[in-house]
Amino acid sequence: MKIVVLSGSPKGEYSITYQYIKYWETIETGNVFKTFHIGQLIREIEKDENLLLDIVNEVEKADLVLWVYPVYTFIVPYQVMRFVEIIKERGLNKAFSNKHTSQIATSCHFYDHTAYNYLRQVCNDWKMHIIPGHLADMGDLIEKKGQKRFKDYITEIKLMVEQTDDKIKPSKTNKIVTIITDLKEEDANLKKMIQIYQENSNCDVQIFNLNNIKIKSGCLGCLHCTVEGQCVIKDDFQEALIKYVKNTDAIIYASKIEYHWFRSIWKKFDDRQFCNGHRILLAGVPIGYLISGNLSSEPNIRDIIESRAEVGRVYLLDIVTDESDWERITSNIKMMTKKMAWALEQKPERPINFQGVGGMKVLRDLVYSMRGMLQEDHRFYKKNKIYDFPQKQKKRIIQGYFIGFFMRNKKTRIKVLPKLKQFMVAPHQKVVENAKAGSFNN
Numbered sequence: 001m002k003i004v005v006l007s008g009s010p011k012g013e014y015s016i017t018y019q020y021i022k023y024w025e026t027i028e029t030g031n032v033f034k035t036f037h038i039g040q041l042i043r044e045i046e047k048d049e050n051l052l053l054d055i056v057n058e059v060e061k062a063d064l065v066l067w068v069y070p071v072y073t074f075i076v077p078y079q080v081m082r083f084v085e086i087i088k089e090r091g092l093n094k095a096f097s098n099k100h101t102s103q104i105a106t107s108c109h110f111y112d113h114t115a116y117n118y119l120r121q122v123c124n125d126w127k128m129h130i131i132p133g134h135l136a137d138m139g140d141l142i143e144k145k146g147q148k149r150f151k152d153y154i155t156e157i158k159l160m161v162e163q164t165d166d167k168i169k170p171s172k173t174n175k176i177v178t179i180i181t182d183l184k185e186e187d188a189n190l191k192k193m194i195q196i197y198q199e200n201s202n203c204d205v206q207i208f209n210l211n212n213i214k215i216k217s218g219c220l221g222c223l224h225c226t227v228e229g230q231c232v233i234k235d236d237f238q239e240a241l242i243k244y245v246k247n248t249d250a251i252i253y254a255s256k257i258e259y260h261w262f263r264s265i266w267k268k269f270d271d272r273q274f275c276n277g278h279r280i281l282l283a284g285v286p287i288g289y290l291i292s293g294n295l296s297s298e299p300n301i302r303d304i305i306e307s308r309a310e311v312g313r314v315y316l317l318d319i320v321t322d323e324s325d326w327e328r329i330t331s332n333i334k335m336m337t338k339k340m341a342w343a344l345e346q347k348p349e350r351p352i353n354f355q356g357v358g359g360m361k362v363l364r365d366l367v368y369s370m371r372g373m374l375q376e377d378h379r380f381y382k383k384n385k386i387y388d389f390p391q392k393q394k395k396r397i398i399q400g401y402f403i404g405f406f407m408r409n410k411k412t413r414i415k416v417l418p419k420l421k422q423f424m425v426a427p428h429q430k431v432v433e434n435a436k437a438g439s440f441n442n
């Protein structure tokens with residue numbers, strides 16, 4: 001694969017984010033990386049037309065354009081934004097169209113998803129093929145778990161860039177994929193999308209149509225379930241929840257947008273799941289969405305879908321809509337079946353972004369403070385170690401005091417500050433140094 005890396009950190013080679021590229025280069029040979037440190041080169045890029053054209057030329061030849069950047073104040077650094085502006089101002093964005101693209105960002109997960117959404121919108125405007133990104137914590141690469149998640153990300157990229165041949169199908173398994181839908185006879189597009197999924201899946205696909213069961217009402221807010229863990233309303237809901245949500249290997253949600261959400265029957269089904277309280281019972285399960293309707297003009301729907309996936313720790317394969325032509329829709333759905341086959345076998349994980357980290361902190365504090373009442377939740381949070389209060393991060397706290405001690409004194413500060421970026425990137429560089437060439441699959 002030929003990969004053009006647009007690296008946006010002003011720290012260039014000493015950037016934590018850029019270490020991901022070095023790590024990738026080490027563990028997997030055979031790719032050709034062409035890196036431009038746009039975070040450092042931005043002034044030259046403004047002035048030197050040849051440099052700009054060189055970048056654009058490389059983009060044209062690339063299989064993948066990779067944006068690599070730190071999150072700066074809710075969004076991307078100025079340098080990345082200026083680069084985007086320059087490309088647009090000079091009408092060079094055509095070089096980017098039809099290219100696969102993805103993003104690697106590091107941050108403390110404070111509004112990393114808004115930085116991601118900004119670049120996703122740009123790439124959408126430029127008609128690029130978007131591959132989900134890797135929004136890591138600045139310390140992730142040092143941890144084994146972070147390295148594993150990054151390898152999962154590389155595999156996902158390879159799958160989406162290299163395995164586009166529709167004739168290659170994964171071999172059959174007896175895993176169960178449930179398509180939960182509110183499909184009606186008149187939903188021609190949604191029907192076709194579900195059919196394409198079914199025909200191409202290597203799993204046993206069962207369809208659960210919400211219209212075929214009796215759900216007497218939405219949630220009544222009675223809170224009986226906080227103690228009993230079950231809904232008190234007697235109808236088909238509980239049985240359906242066990243059969244189609246809890247006892248399945250994966251879920252595809254298929255619905256139609258109608259007036260800024262899906263039809264209200266979804267809400268009835270969703271709200272009743274409050275009987276699960278604030279427990280994340282589907283963690284690790286691969287899910288996907290087939291949506292009929294104009295999702296690109298409904299950012300709130302996308303936000304909710306992604307936030308739910310992040311908080312629920314499920315693996316969101318993709319959201320396929322019927323906004324393009326059938327050739328593209330079909331190929332996107334086929335890719336989703338391939339990703340599903342891979343996800344069911346390899347159980348990939350992604351780093352959790354602000355939507356998940358932030359959302360879970362709110363729930364953690366809520367459940368802890370109301371533990372006397374939210375008994376089922378409390379038991380679950382204790383058992384699954386969700387009570388990760390900040391005072392437990394002793395290493396980070398001591399490190400902070402250590403750096404703070406040297407910064408307090410002006411004399412030592414002058415000596416320490418120029419070395420800070422080397423100091424901060426050193427553990428990451430060590431991971432890269434220790435990584436074994438060609439060890440991608442280990």
Ligand SMILES: Cc1cc2nc3c(=O)[nH]c(=O)nc-3n(C[C@H](O)[C@H](O)[C@H](O)COP(=O)(O)O)c2cc1C
Nearest residue numbers: 009015016017070071072073074107108109110138
């Ligand atoms: C100017 C500035 C703004 C930042 N804003 C954010 C932010 O909004 N959210 C966040 O989580 N981290 C923020 N950070 C932290 C960086 O994203 C984080 O340290 C990143 O890993 C640095 O990567 P790099 O070494 O590749 O530059 C900010 C850092 C700086 C210097």
